[in-house]
Amino acid sequence: MKKPTLGPRRRTNPLVWCLAxxxxxxTxxxxxxGIVVFIGYMVARPKVPQMSVANARIDTLYYDMVSLLTVKISIVIKAENDNARARAYFYKTSYALSFHGVKVAYLNADPFEVPKNSSTELYYQVESSPIPLTPEEGERVEAGLKNSNVTFELKGNTRTRWRVWVIGSVRFWLHLDCRLKLPVDGTTIYPKCNTKSR
Incomplete structure (x- = not known):
């Protein structure tokens, strides 16, 4: 029986070996x-910094018969950093205070830093120029005065950044959306209103 003839062996191209x-x-x-990042996360346990309304009150409220509203409101917004190993930076902070969709004032802040495991309070004293109201909005003010409180909306965003050990820099948008039911007698309220990160 004739033995099968074997041809020359085909060698793998060196380029294929290099790619492999x-x-x-x-890999x-x-x-x-991945292992280093996971260990870093477990060690650092990073927490997203938060913004919250610490307190608010109406200092003065004036509503006249020609449907002009003038208010002076004090608001304290707290920036919180619960990370024990990282400072947090807050920037692009901008909030709008409104009365049923009518803008009363904008609350902005320059970039600032909050130390590890600490908080910083931002004090705002908002004084509006006379705001012309529609008859419907005027009725809401009158109803609020009868009920001894007026509702305002506070909405806006803050950008935050902090460094987590070997993981690197982490960034979040913090969104604040609050309804502030403020007593007209100047009583300070402490609303439970915090940001939610997205």
């Missing part, structure tokens, strides 16, 4: 990076 080695190295690097 590079892929193997990249190992990705796995190690």
């Amino acid at each position: 080695i590079i892929c193997a190295v990249l 190992v690097v990705v796995i190690i990076t």
